[in-house]
Amino acid sequence: MSPFLTVSAEVAEAVREGLPVVALESTIFTHGLPRPRNVEVAEEAERIVRDAGAVPATIGVHRGRPVVGLTMEQITELAHDDDVLKAGIRELPLGAVNGRNAGTTIAATSQLAHSAGISVFATGGLGGVHQGAETTFDESADLVALSRNPVVMVSSGAKAVLDVHATLERFETLSVPVVGYRTTTYPGFYVRESGFRIAHQLDSPEEIASVFAAQRALEMTSALLVANPVPADEQLDPALLQGVIEKAWAAVEDQSVEGQQVTPFLLDFIRRETGGASLDANVALYRSNVSLAAEVAREISRGSATSDVMSGAAMTSGGGTA
Ligand code: PSU
Numbered sequence: 001m002s003p004f005l006t007v008s009a010e011v012a013e014a015v016r017e018g019l020p021v022v023a024l025e026s027t028i029f030t031h032g033l034p035r036p037r038n039v040e041v042a043e044e045a046e047r048i049v050r051d052a053g054a055v056p057a058t059i060g061v062h063r064g065r066p067v068v069g070l071t072m073e074q075i076t077e078l079a080h081d082d083d084v085l086k087a088g089i090r091e092l093p094l095g096a097v098n099g100r101n102a103g104t105t106i107a108a109t110s111q112l113a114h115s116a117g118i119s120v121f122a123t124g125g126l127g128g129v130h131q132g133a134e135t136t137f138d139e140s141a142d143l144v145a146l147s148r149n150p151v152v153m154v155s156s157g158a159k160a161v162l163d164v165h166a167t168l169e170r171f172e173t174l175s176v177p178v179v180g181y182r183t184t185t186y187p188g189f190y191v192r193e194s195g196f197r198i199a200h201q202l203d204s205p206e207e208i209a210s211v212f213a214a215q216r217a218l219e220m221t222s223a224l225l226v227a228n229p230v231p232a233d234e235q236l237d238p239a240l241l242q243g244v245i246e247k248a249w250a251a252v253e254d255q256s257v258e259g260q261q262v263t264p265f266l267l268d269f270i271r272r273e274t275g276g277a278s279l280d281a282n283v284a285l286y287r288s289n290v291s292l293a294a295e296v297a298r299e300i301s302r303g304s305a306t307s308d309v310m311s312g313a314a315m316t317s318g319g320g321t322a
Protein backbone atom coordinates (compact mmCIF):
# COMPACT_ATOMS: atom_id res chain seq x y z
CA MET A 1 0.00 0.00 0.00
CA SER A 2 1.32 3.42 -0.97
CA PRO A 3 1.70 6.05 1.75
CA PHE A 4 0.22 8.50 -0.75
CA LEU A 5 -2.89 6.57 -1.82
CA THR A 6 -5.10 4.14 0.05
CA VAL A 7 -7.43 1.77 -1.77
CA SER A 8 -9.80 -0.02 0.61
CA ALA A 9 -9.49 -3.81 0.76
CA GLU A 10 -13.06 -4.24 -0.50
CA VAL A 11 -12.53 -2.01 -3.54
CA ALA A 12 -9.10 -3.47 -4.36
CA GLU A 13 -10.50 -6.99 -4.28
CA ALA A 14 -13.56 -6.11 -6.35
CA VAL A 15 -11.35 -4.49 -9.01
CA ARG A 16 -9.01 -7.48 -9.03
CA GLU A 17 -11.92 -9.85 -9.55
CA GLY A 18 -13.58 -7.72 -12.22
CA LEU A 19 -16.67 -7.11 -10.09
CA PRO A 20 -18.78 -4.00 -10.74
CA VAL A 21 -17.49 -0.92 -8.88
CA VAL A 22 -18.88 2.63 -8.94
CA ALA A 23 -16.73 5.63 -7.97
CA LEU A 24 -18.44 8.49 -6.11
CA GLU A 25 -16.97 11.94 -5.53
CA SER A 26 -16.79 13.80 -2.21
CA THR A 27 -16.95 17.52 -3.14
CA ILE A 28 -20.65 16.96 -3.68
CA PHE A 29 -21.03 16.32 0.09
CA THR A 30 -18.20 18.51 1.46
CA HIS A 31 -19.06 21.61 -0.62
CA GLY A 32 -22.12 20.96 -2.79
CA LEU A 33 -24.81 19.99 -0.27
CA PRO A 34 -25.65 21.48 3.14
CA ARG A 35 -25.57 19.54 6.42
CA PRO A 36 -27.14 17.26 7.49
CA ARG A 37 -28.45 16.31 4.07
CA ASN A 38 -24.88 15.86 2.78
CA VAL A 39 -24.10 12.78 4.89
CA GLU A 40 -27.52 11.28 4.22
CA VAL A 41 -27.01 11.65 0.48
CA ALA A 42 -23.49 10.18 0.60
CA GLU A 43 -24.80 7.22 2.59
CA GLU A 44 -27.79 6.73 0.30
CA ALA A 45 -25.59 6.80 -2.80
CA GLU A 46 -23.52 3.93 -1.38
CA ARG A 47 -26.68 2.04 -0.54
CA ILE A 48 -28.09 2.45 -4.07
CA VAL A 49 -24.86 1.02 -5.51
CA ARG A 50 -24.90 -1.96 -3.13
CA ASP A 51 -28.59 -2.68 -3.70
CA ALA A 52 -27.84 -2.82 -7.42
CA GLY A 53 -25.17 -5.46 -6.82
CA ALA A 54 -22.08 -3.27 -7.21
CA VAL A 55 -19.38 -2.02 -4.84
CA PRO A 56 -19.31 1.71 -4.00
CA ALA A 57 -15.98 3.54 -3.89
CA THR A 58 -16.43 6.98 -2.38
CA ILE A 59 -13.24 8.91 -3.02
CA GLY A 60 -11.78 11.79 -0.99
CA VAL A 61 -8.77 12.96 0.98
CA HIS A 62 -8.73 11.78 4.60
CA ARG A 63 -6.17 13.52 6.85
CA GLY A 64 -3.97 14.31 3.89
CA ARG A 65 -4.17 10.96 2.16
CA PRO A 66 -6.25 10.26 -0.94
CA VAL A 67 -8.54 7.29 -0.25
CA VAL A 68 -10.45 5.21 -2.79
CA GLY A 69 -13.23 3.58 -0.78
CA LEU A 70 -13.72 5.85 2.24
CA THR A 71 -15.38 4.23 5.25
CA MET A 72 -18.70 5.65 6.45
CA GLU A 73 -16.81 7.02 9.46
CA GLN A 74 -14.35 8.86 7.21
CA ILE A 75 -17.20 10.19 5.06
CA THR A 76 -18.91 11.53 8.18
CA GLU A 77 -15.68 13.16 9.35
CA LEU A 78 -15.19 14.94 6.00
CA ALA A 79 -18.85 15.97 5.85
CA HIS A 80 -18.67 17.63 9.29
CA ASP A 81 -15.22 19.21 9.00
CA ASP A 82 -15.58 23.02 9.04
CA ASP A 83 -12.12 23.43 7.52
CA VAL A 84 -12.44 20.80 4.83
CA LEU A 85 -10.59 21.70 1.62
CA LYS A 86 -11.70 21.26 -1.98
CA ALA A 87 -9.13 19.22 -3.86
CA GLY A 88 -8.74 19.24 -7.60
CA ILE A 89 -5.88 17.20 -9.03
CA ARG A 90 -3.26 19.83 -8.27
CA GLU A 91 -4.18 19.92 -4.57
CA LEU A 92 -3.79 16.14 -4.12
CA PRO A 93 -0.03 16.06 -3.36
CA LEU A 94 -0.30 18.92 -0.84
CA GLY A 95 -2.05 16.59 1.58
CA ALA A 96 1.32 14.95 2.20
CA VAL A 97 2.31 18.09 4.10
CA ASN A 98 -0.91 19.71 5.33
CA GLY A 99 -2.60 16.51 6.57
CA ARG A 100 -6.04 18.04 5.95
CA ASN A 101 -9.37 16.53 4.96
CA ALA A 102 -10.57 17.40 1.46
CA GLY A 103 -13.48 16.70 -0.84
CA THR A 104 -12.22 15.61 -4.24
CA THR A 105 -13.74 17.28 -7.31
CA ILE A 106 -14.78 15.35 -10.38
CA ALA A 107 -11.33 16.02 -11.82
CA ALA A 108 -9.46 14.57 -8.84
CA THR A 109 -11.97 11.76 -8.31
CA SER A 110 -11.80 10.58 -11.92
CA GLN A 111 -8.02 10.51 -11.76
CA LEU A 112 -7.96 8.52 -8.50
CA ALA A 113 -10.70 6.18 -9.74
CA HIS A 114 -8.75 5.43 -12.88
CA SER A 115 -5.53 4.84 -10.91
CA ALA A 116 -7.41 2.32 -8.78
CA GLY A 117 -8.74 0.51 -11.87
CA ILE A 118 -12.35 1.69 -11.57
CA SER A 119 -14.15 2.46 -14.82
CA VAL A 120 -17.54 3.88 -13.81
CA PHE A 121 -18.18 7.12 -11.94
CA ALA A 122 -21.46 8.83 -10.97
CA THR A 123 -21.95 12.47 -10.05
CA GLY A 124 -24.55 15.26 -10.18
CA GLY A 125 -23.38 17.95 -12.56
CA LEU A 126 -20.05 18.44 -14.27
CA GLY A 127 -17.80 21.47 -13.94
CA GLY A 128 -17.13 23.35 -17.16
CA VAL A 129 -16.70 26.79 -18.68
CA HIS A 130 -17.96 29.56 -16.39
CA GLN A 131 -19.98 32.54 -17.64
CA GLY A 132 -17.56 35.28 -18.60
CA ALA A 133 -14.64 32.87 -18.97
CA GLU A 134 -13.44 34.90 -21.96
CA THR A 135 -12.16 37.44 -19.44
CA THR A 136 -11.82 35.44 -16.18
CA PHE A 137 -10.32 32.28 -17.76
CA ASP A 138 -12.38 30.31 -15.23
CA GLU A 139 -12.82 26.85 -16.69
CA SER A 140 -13.13 23.83 -14.43
CA ALA A 141 -10.22 21.41 -14.29
CA ASP A 142 -12.93 18.76 -14.74
CA LEU A 143 -12.71 19.43 -18.50
CA VAL A 144 -9.07 18.45 -18.93
CA ALA A 145 -9.37 15.60 -16.43
CA LEU A 146 -12.25 14.11 -18.42
CA SER A 147 -10.04 14.10 -21.50
CA ARG A 148 -7.39 12.10 -19.63
CA ASN A 149 -9.20 9.58 -17.49
CA PRO A 150 -11.03 6.79 -19.27
CA VAL A 151 -14.13 6.24 -17.13
CA VAL A 152 -17.82 6.17 -17.92
CA MET A 153 -19.00 9.39 -16.29
CA VAL A 154 -22.72 9.56 -15.55
CA SER A 155 -24.02 13.08 -14.86
CA SER A 156 -27.07 15.24 -15.53
CA GLY A 157 -25.13 17.61 -17.71
CA ALA A 158 -22.91 20.51 -16.85
CA LYS A 159 -23.99 22.51 -13.82
CA ALA A 160 -26.79 24.93 -14.73
CA VAL A 161 -24.77 27.98 -13.74
CA LEU A 162 -22.18 27.38 -16.46
CA ASP A 163 -21.87 28.50 -20.05
CA VAL A 164 -23.22 25.21 -21.39
CA HIS A 165 -22.63 26.03 -25.04
CA ALA A 166 -18.94 26.78 -24.43
CA THR A 167 -18.63 23.69 -22.24
CA LEU A 168 -19.95 21.44 -25.02
CA GLU A 169 -17.52 23.07 -27.48
CA ARG A 170 -14.66 22.31 -25.09
CA PHE A 171 -15.69 18.65 -24.89
CA GLU A 172 -15.44 18.50 -28.66
CA THR A 173 -12.00 20.17 -28.68
CA LEU A 174 -10.82 17.74 -26.00
CA SER A 175 -12.24 14.77 -27.95
CA VAL A 176 -14.49 13.71 -25.10
CA PRO A 177 -17.53 11.78 -26.40
CA VAL A 178 -20.89 13.01 -25.07
CA VAL A 179 -23.97 10.82 -25.36
CA GLY A 180 -27.51 11.41 -24.17
CA TYR A 181 -29.18 8.66 -22.21
CA ARG A 182 -32.48 8.20 -24.03
CA THR A 183 -32.32 11.82 -25.25
CA THR A 184 -30.66 14.02 -27.87
CA THR A 185 -31.05 17.16 -25.77
CA TYR A 186 -28.18 17.92 -23.44
CA PRO A 187 -29.68 18.01 -19.92
CA GLY A 188 -29.65 21.22 -17.87
CA PHE A 189 -28.69 19.76 -14.46
CA TYR A 190 -31.68 20.88 -12.28
CA VAL A 191 -33.90 20.76 -15.40
CA ARG A 192 -34.24 18.17 -18.14
CA GLU A 193 -33.17 20.38 -21.02
CA SER A 194 -30.34 22.87 -21.43
CA GLY A 195 -31.58 23.91 -24.87
CA PHE A 196 -28.52 22.41 -26.62
CA ARG A 197 -28.65 19.32 -28.74
CA ILE A 198 -26.17 16.48 -28.70
CA ALA A 199 -25.62 14.23 -31.67
CA HIS A 200 -25.65 10.82 -30.07
CA GLN A 201 -28.20 8.93 -28.06
CA LEU A 202 -27.75 5.60 -26.27
CA ASP A 203 -30.67 3.69 -24.83
CA SER A 204 -29.36 1.03 -22.46
CA PRO A 205 -26.49 0.14 -20.12
CA GLU A 206 -25.49 -2.50 -22.71
CA GLU A 207 -25.04 0.15 -25.41
CA ILE A 208 -23.04 2.34 -23.03
CA ALA A 209 -20.78 -0.59 -22.14
CA SER A 210 -20.25 -1.38 -25.84
CA VAL A 211 -19.27 2.17 -26.74
CA PHE A 212 -16.91 2.31 -23.77
CA ALA A 213 -15.33 -1.00 -24.79
CA ALA A 214 -14.79 0.38 -28.30
CA GLN A 215 -13.31 3.57 -26.87
CA ARG A 216 -10.83 1.57 -24.81
CA ALA A 217 -9.96 -0.69 -27.72
CA LEU A 218 -9.21 2.42 -29.78
CA GLU A 219 -6.84 3.51 -26.99
CA MET A 220 -8.70 6.72 -26.34
CA THR A 221 -7.76 8.31 -23.02
CA SER A 222 -10.97 10.28 -22.59
CA ALA A 223 -14.00 9.60 -20.43
CA LEU A 224 -17.35 8.67 -21.96
CA LEU A 225 -19.83 11.31 -20.82
CA VAL A 226 -23.29 9.88 -20.31
CA ALA A 227 -25.80 12.69 -19.92
CA ASN A 228 -28.79 11.48 -17.94
CA PRO A 229 -31.58 14.04 -17.43
CA VAL A 230 -33.18 14.56 -14.00
CA PRO A 231 -36.42 12.52 -13.73
CA ALA A 232 -39.30 14.58 -15.23
CA ASP A 233 -41.39 14.81 -12.07
CA GLU A 234 -38.40 15.96 -10.01
CA GLN A 235 -37.00 18.75 -12.14
CA LEU A 236 -36.91 22.37 -11.01
CA ASP A 237 -39.37 24.74 -12.71
CA PRO A 238 -37.35 25.85 -15.79
CA ALA A 239 -38.94 29.35 -15.83
CA LEU A 240 -37.93 29.88 -12.20
CA LEU A 241 -34.37 28.72 -12.80
CA GLN A 242 -33.38 31.25 -15.47
CA GLY A 243 -34.06 34.30 -13.31
CA VAL A 244 -32.34 32.76 -10.32
CA ILE A 245 -29.16 31.99 -12.26
CA GLU A 246 -28.90 35.61 -13.38
CA LYS A 247 -29.27 36.81 -9.79
CA ALA A 248 -26.67 34.27 -8.66
CA TRP A 249 -24.07 35.58 -11.12
CA ALA A 250 -24.84 39.16 -10.11
CA ALA A 251 -24.15 38.17 -6.49
CA VAL A 252 -20.80 36.60 -7.49
CA GLU A 253 -19.82 39.97 -9.07
CA ASP A 254 -21.12 42.00 -6.13
CA GLN A 255 -19.37 39.98 -3.49
CA SER A 256 -16.22 39.41 -5.59
CA VAL A 257 -16.35 35.64 -5.14
CA GLU A 258 -13.38 34.00 -6.87
CA GLY A 259 -11.58 30.76 -7.68
CA GLN A 260 -12.67 27.53 -6.03
CA GLN A 261 -15.40 29.33 -4.06
CA VAL A 262 -17.43 30.26 -7.14
CA THR A 263 -19.17 26.93 -7.77
CA PRO A 264 -20.17 26.21 -4.13
CA PHE A 265 -21.33 29.85 -3.76
CA LEU A 266 -23.57 29.64 -6.83
CA LEU A 267 -25.11 26.31 -5.83
CA ASP A 268 -25.82 27.58 -2.32
CA PHE A 269 -27.25 30.87 -3.60
CA ILE A 270 -29.65 29.00 -5.90
CA ARG A 271 -30.69 26.69 -3.09
CA ARG A 272 -31.64 29.64 -0.87
CA GLU A 273 -33.40 31.51 -3.69
CA THR A 274 -35.51 28.48 -4.64
CA GLY A 275 -36.44 27.69 -1.04
CA GLY A 276 -34.61 24.38 -1.19
CA ALA A 277 -36.22 23.18 -4.43
CA SER A 278 -32.88 23.11 -6.28
CA LEU A 279 -31.48 20.91 -3.54
CA ASP A 280 -34.32 18.39 -3.99
CA ALA A 281 -33.69 18.32 -7.73
CA ASN A 282 -29.95 17.92 -7.16
CA VAL A 283 -30.48 14.95 -4.84
CA ALA A 284 -33.01 13.37 -7.21
CA LEU A 285 -30.76 13.58 -10.25
CA TYR A 286 -27.80 12.27 -8.26
CA ARG A 287 -29.79 9.21 -7.13
CA SER A 288 -30.81 8.51 -10.69
CA ASN A 289 -27.23 8.86 -11.95
CA VAL A 290 -25.85 6.57 -9.25
CA SER A 291 -28.38 3.94 -10.11
CA LEU A 292 -27.67 4.10 -13.86
CA ALA A 293 -23.92 3.98 -13.14
CA ALA A 294 -24.38 0.80 -11.10
CA GLU A 295 -26.21 -0.83 -14.01
CA VAL A 296 -23.45 0.21 -16.40
CA ALA A 297 -20.79 -1.16 -14.04
CA ARG A 298 -22.60 -4.50 -13.93
CA GLU A 299 -22.80 -4.57 -17.69
CA ILE A 300 -19.08 -3.81 -18.08
CA SER A 301 -18.23 -6.47 -15.54
CA ARG A 302 -20.42 -9.03 -17.32
CA GLY A 303 -18.92 -8.04 -20.68
CA SER A 304 -15.34 -8.43 -19.51
CA ALA A 305 -16.17 -11.83 -18.02
CA THR A 306 -17.64 -12.90 -21.40
CA SER A 307 -14.69 -11.61 -23.39
CA ASP A 308 -12.31 -13.51 -21.06
CA VAL A 309 -14.25 -16.67 -21.84
CA MET A 310 -14.25 -15.85 -25.54
CA SER A 311 -10.52 -15.16 -25.77
CA GLY A 312 -9.92 -18.33 -23.75
CA ALA A 313 -12.03 -20.24 -26.27
CA ALA A 314 -10.18 -18.67 -29.19
CA MET A 315 -6.89 -19.72 -27.67
CA THR A 316 -7.90 -23.30 -27.02
CA SER A 317 -9.13 -23.62 -30.60
CA GLY A 318 -5.74 -22.38 -31.73
CA GLY A 319 -7.09 -18.92 -32.65
CA GLY A 320 -8.99 -20.63 -35.48
CA THR A 321 -10.66 -18.77 -38.30
CA ALA A 322 -14.22 -19.94 -37.61
N1 PSU B 1 -21.91 18.47 -8.97
C1 PSU B 1 -22.81 18.72 -7.99
N2 PSU B 1 -22.37 19.37 -6.88
C2 PSU B 1 -21.02 19.74 -6.75
C3 PSU B 1 -20.10 19.48 -7.79
C4 PSU B 1 -20.61 18.83 -8.87
O1 PSU B 1 -23.98 18.35 -8.13
O2 PSU B 1 -20.67 20.29 -5.72
C5 PSU B 1 -18.62 19.81 -7.64
C6 PSU B 1 -17.83 18.74 -8.38
O3 PSU B 1 -16.93 18.16 -7.45
C7 PSU B 1 -17.11 19.45 -9.49
C8 PSU B 1 -16.88 20.78 -8.87
O4 PSU B 1 -15.93 18.80 -9.85
O5 PSU B 1 -18.15 21.03 -8.22
C9 PSU B 1 -16.49 21.80 -9.91
O6 PSU B 1 -15.89 22.88 -9.29
P1 PSU B 1 -15.02 23.93 -10.14
O7 PSU B 1 -16.04 24.62 -11.01
O8 PSU B 1 -14.41 24.85 -9.11
O9 PSU B 1 -14.00 23.14 -10.89
Ligand code: MN
Pocket (backbone or CB within 6 Å): 138, 139, 140, 141, 259, 260, 262
Ligand atom coordinates in the same frame (compact mmCIF):
# COMPACT_ATOMS: atom_id res chain seq x y z
MN1 MN C 1 -12.90 27.46 -11.33
